[in-house]
Amino acid sequence: MRTTIVKRLLQMIPMLVVISIISFALIKLAPGDPINSFVTPDMNPTDVERIRQSLGLDQPLYIQYFRWLVNLCQGNLGYSIINSQPVLEQIIERIPATLGLMGTSLVLTLILAIPLGLIAAAYENTWIDKILNGLSYVGISIPVFWFGMLLINFFSIKLGWFPSLGMRTIGENSFKDMVWHAVLPVVTLTFQGCASYYRYVRSNTINQLKEDYVLFGYAKGLSKLRVLAYHVLKNALLPVITLLGMSLPQIISGAFITESIFSWPGMGSLGINAIFQLDYPVIMAITLFSALLLIIGNLLADIAYTIIDPRISGKE
Structure with a gap:
């Protein structure tokens, strides 16, 4: 196991170099010029070139x-x-806001998606399964920006229950106020994430329910709930671990679209502003940071696999 971890860590270096080269080239090939942010119509071309040289x-x-x-x-x-x-x-400066938003939505996603996926699989093709499947199809299909705008229009503009923008009210620094601002963006992210995680849990649980160990559990007189909770759940979580590993960059770098819609001052909005303004250093930093976290997330997922399923470590 140690040898595998060391190899994966060493492989990170050339992978990050290749990613940085490709990202740097793509950014430079993008249309536009960051100098335009400093240029005025009456500026002398010599001054424009001096700014370009200074940067x-x-x-x-x-x-x-x-x-x-x-x-x-x-x-x-x-x-x-x-x-x-x-x-x-x-x-x-931006990471705490993103961690709070993304971490909360991820925890809620797991709390909702895992039991709902187990229930839907246990009652496959019943009315419960059909309702949950319908909701998951909606969650997967609906664009996140449109869903966020619907929430703003209904709960902020029409009902006035929640604030639509920002992380805090001006002059208010209480935790309650921050939570109130986070409700709509958290609901937006949780609804989308829950739909994806639910599908994976349900599909894998259905496959696990056909295994011999499940039939053996029923033969011993175990209830369906006990079989699901103590035997099926662990095996059904394997694909979820992969998703969690791939979600690590998003947890840190933020949901670009959602943070922009709700003006949440996190990494996502920082990245969007940098892209629009062609702020090369910021774009490169966020891109490389996300790539590093993706590689680390996959490594952590592999380690978690061996902990949950000892058969994998035995094969190695």
């Missing part, structure tokens, strides 16, 4: 990438082109 954007692409890579190896993510603030400080 290092006049150098060839490979030199710009090499400078960025050297700074990265020194722990320096660079400075934002738009506001000249250190990228690392902006990320650290």
Whole structure:
């Protein structure tokens, strides 16, 4: 197991280098010029070129990438082109808001999706299963931005129950106020995530219910609830572990669309603003950060597999 972990960690380095090269090239090939944020109609072309030189954007692409890579190896993510603030400080400032939002929605998703998936599988093709399947199809099909806008229109504009934008009310720093602002974005993310997780749990549970150990449990006189909770659940969670590993980058980097809709001051909104403004250092930092977390998430998922199912470690 240790050998596998060490190999995977060593493989991260070339993977991240390749990802950074591709990301850097794609960003530079994107239409637009970040200098336009500083240019005014009456500005002298000489001044425009001086700004470009001061930002290092006049150098060839490979030199710009090499400078960025050297700074990265020194722990320096660079400075934002738009506001000249250190990228690392902006990320650290935004992470708590994203962790609170994404972490809460993920916990609620698991609390709802796992038992609902087990129930639907246990009562397959009944009215309970059909209702839950219908809701899951809606959750998977509906665009998250549209669902968020529906919630804002109904619960914020028409009913006035919840605030529509931001993380806090101006002049109010209470925890209750923050929770009140988080209700709609958390519901948006939970509804979408629950639909996906539910489908995986239900499908895998149906397959597990056909196994011999389930029939043996019924033969021993165990109730359906006990068989599901103590025997089927552990095996049905294996695909969920994979999803959790792939969700790790999103938990940290944020839901770009949802945070933008609700003006939530997290990593997602930071990334969207950086993309629109062609803020290369911020885009590269978030992209590389997300790629690193995805690799780590997959590694943690593999480790969790061996803990839950010892047969996997035996095969290794």
